[in-house]
C-alpha cells in the first residue's frame with residue numbers, strides 16, 4: 001500500500017501548524033483526525049474525515 005501524508009501547512013489553519021503526518025492511509029486519517037480535534041478544535045465526524053482524506057497526497061520518496 002502506498003504511503004500517504006497530510007501536511008497541516010496545506011490545510012486552513014489558524015495556529016500556523018506545520019505538522020506532517022505520514023503512513024498508510026488509514027493510519028494517517030486516524031492520526032490526523034485526532035490531531036485536528038485536539039489542536040485545531042475541529043469536531044470529529046464524516047465531514048472532517050472526508051476533508052482530511054481529500055488533502056492526502058502521496059509521500060515523496062525522500063520521506064517514505
Ligand SMILES: [Zn+2]
Pocket residue numbers: 008013017018019035039040
Ligand atoms: Zn495541525
